[in-house]
Amino acid sequence: MSEEIELMKGNEAIAQAAIRCGCDGYFGYPITPQSEILETLMAEQPWKTTGMVVMQVESEIAAINMVYGGAGCGKKVMTSSSSPGISLKQEGISYIAGAELPCLVVNVMRGGPGLGTIQPSQSDYFQAVKGGGHGDYNMIVLAPASVQEMADFTVLGFDLAFNYLNPVMILADGVIGQMMEKIVLPPFSPRKTAEEIKKLYPWATYGKSKDRKPNVISSLEIDSVEMEQRNLKFQRKFQLMEENEIRYEEFETTDAEYILVAFGSTARICQKSVEIAREQGIKLGLIRPITLWPFPTPILYQYTSKVKHFFSIEMNAGQMVEDIRLAVNGKAKVDFYGRLGGIVPSPIEVVEFVKSKIA
Numbered sequence: 001m002s003e004e005i006e007l008m009k010g011n012e013a014i015a016q017a018a019i020r021c022g023c024d025g026y027f028g029y030p031i032t033p034q035s036e037i038l039e040t041l042m043a044e045q046p047w048k049t050t051g052m053v054v055m056q057v058e059s060e061i062a063a064i065n066m067v068y069g070g071a072g073c074g075k076k077v078m079t080s081s082s083s084p085g086i087s088l089k090q091e092g093i094s095y096i097a098g099a100e101l102p103c104l105v106v107n108v109m110r111g112g113p114g115l116g117t118i119q120p121s122q123s124d125y126f127q128a129v130k131g132g133g134h135g136d137y138n139m140i141v142l143a144p145a146s147v148q149e150m151a152d153f154t155v156l157g158f159d160l161a162f163n164y165l166n167p168v169m170i171l172a173d174g175v176i177g178q179m180m181e182k183i184v185l186p187p188f189s190p191r192k193t194a195e196e197i198k199k200l201y202p203w204a205t206y207g208k209s210k211d212r213k214p215n216v217i218s219s220l221e222i223d224s225v226e227m228e229q230r231n232l233k234f235q236r237k238f239q240l241m242e243e244n245e246i247r248y249e250e251f252e253t254t255d256a257e258y259i260l261v262a263f264g265s266t267a268r269i270c271q272k273s274v275e276i277a278r279e280q281g282i283k284l285g286l287i288r289p290i291t292l293w294p295f296p297t298p299i300l301y302q303y304t305s306k307v308k309h310f311f312s313i314e315m316n317a318g319q320m321v322e323d324i325r326l327a328v329n330g331k332a333k334v335d336f337y338g339r340l341g342g343i344v345p346s347p348i349e350v351v352e353f354v355k356s357k358i359a
Helices: 010-020 035-044 060-072 083-098 125-129 147-164 174-178 194-200 224-244 264-279 297-305 320-328 347-358
Strands: 005-009 025-028 053-056 077-081 103-111 117-120 140-142 167-173 180-184 248-251 258-261 284-289 291-293 309-314 333-338
Touching: 005 010, 010 035, 010 103, 010 147, 010 174, 025 035, 025 060, 035 053, 060 077, 060 083, 060 103, 077 083, 083 103, 083 125, 083 167, 103 147, 103 174, 117 174, 125 167, 125 291, 140 147, 147 167, 147 174, 147 180, 147 224, 167 174, 167 264, 174 264, 248 264, 258 264, 258 347, 264 284, 264 309, 264 347, 284 297, 297 320, 309 320, 309 347, 320 333, 333 347
Parallel strands: 025 053, 025 077, 077 103, 103 167, 140 167, 258 284, 258 309, 309 333
Antiparallel strands: 005 180, 103 117, 140 291, 248 284
């Protein structure tokens, strides 16, 4: 069968991939620049074909708690929003992590703080990778840099969520959400039946029967000793993620003397910056973290023996740069260049910044 190639926005790609990968339910609330996810799902009406539930609910808080309920039933469920909407979901995300349930959360970032601007930003990095809600928890955070990856990471995000019984986030910016590219959509996978869920997910709650006691799903534990043991179990799980789930991409790093570190749309800009710099005789390379958590700390550290200078290029006031500094552990210089308020840096800007620091 030939590949099915489509031209669509990044937000539309997430919606289409969700339908195709057997998603059971989407619960969300519209906010720019991610509203096309909900709009596409409503237009496609998957409840008529796959049985997928799609609901525009009364608030972001309602959305994440509906995700909590659906995940507790062993269903493949998701939500999406943009920056201030994700802030409203943080308590629910923490509850889901504490209850060890799988779900997918999509954040297509806009500028802030507050309502800010509808233009693209990367200023939710801290919120995503440091655990924006309360308590000691982490999410795997995937940062797509293309429309194709918006679709691919929807499938991957669900797989990781069920593998680790933990929420997973796709952290995109408004550029990736709104831009259009040709992509290959994933094949259709059927939704799991009730019997398959019972067999595959013994932790799920799906009612009491003659031969089955009810599962009680909760993040609450009154006994401090028991709560500590539960937290230690979480930490072992997060350590496994750090050992097995780091993803990254390198560009022109083999002989690089200077390395840019960037994610999302900024990484695409920086790839062009590398090409321009090399035309000028500057041995510049690029490392793109694909997982913002777990961060590719060991990869960056490996380069400290041969790279003079790292540059964190972000659309914020400087957030990922802190993880880069921790990764290199003082063994190389680290500088930051960022634009704020929805301004997207140009490749030439980045090159000129690098030149000003290495002169």
